[in-house]
Amino acid sequence: MSKTIYHKADTRGHANHGWLNSYHSFSFANYHNPERMNFGVLRVLNDDTVSGGMGFGKHPHRDMEIISIPLEGDLRHGDSMGSNGIIKIGEVQVMSAGTGVVHSEKNANSDKDVKFLQIWVIPKEQNVAPRYDQIRLAENEKPNDFQLIVSPDKEDEGVWIHQDAWFYLAKFDQGTVKEYTIKKEGNGVYVFILDGKAKIGDQILERRDGLGISETDAFKLEALEDFEILLMDVPMALPE
Structure with a gap:
């Protein structure tokens, strides 16, 4: 018999900072729910909307796999490894924070929101060399499939x-x-x-x-x- 845990959308943690409207499936920042710390190694699933021209300034991470998936608009990324660019719908970005990395994420447009998922996965090994990668997905590659x-x-x-x-x-x-x-x-x-x-x-x-x-x-x-x-x-x- 399988085990399930259901998280209805409106039970997520929520923080609206004006420039950032964020929903948290798991405990994050000021949202703390001891029953929603993680799902296995899935530690963070944030559903973020960032206003035009705004964003997250430089901030550090370490020992975490960070995946960003744009849902609407364009997300500008920069980090201490020298990676800079824009992530668009149909692209996926990963950053292995490892021994430590500083990065920023900002809305690349001044006139419209950017919506994206930011996901943190606990790695199976610590202190790996930081790395960055970004790919473009093939569109409609697998209709009705994964x-x-x-x-x-x-x-x-x-x-x-x-x-x-x-x-x-x-x-x-x-x-x-x-x-x-x-x-x-x-x-x-x-x-x-x-x-x-x-x-x-x-x-x-x-x-x-x-x-x-x-x-x-x-x-x-x-x-x-x-x-x-x-x-x-x-x-x-x-x-x-």
Whole structure:
């Protein structure tokens, strides 16, 4: 029997700083919920909207895999490794903070918001050399199927991270039923609904709802209407 944990969209932590409107699926900054510290090694899932011309100034990170996925607008990135550029919709960025990195993220446009997901994954090893990577995803490569965007394998299509984790984006047409098989024993999956409406088991999921699924080998998703998801397959055990 699988184990599930349901996070309805409106139960997330919320911080509106004016220039930044952020929803936290897990404890972050001033939002602290002891029952929502993480899902396995998935430590942070922030759903951020940044006003035109605004952003996060230079700030440090270490020993964390940080993945950014733009949903709307353009995100400007800069870091102490010399990486500078703009991340657009259809692109995925990863930064392995490792021994330490300083970076900034800002809205590249002055006249419209940028919306993006920032995700932190606890790495399986500490003190790795910091690194940065960014890829453009192939559009409509896999209709009604899972498109790999993050994995532990440098040879895969997505960006790679220092953890046995696999992330997929997917768009499903209404009526589609699809089975997902968990990649590694001991892993669980956190499903985040970007848009639309779906069903997993007996649970109905709508826009920005999250569902953690563990202690199973596979599960089925059913599209109750056209929907888009981010699926994060991660180890449930924290590194020692």
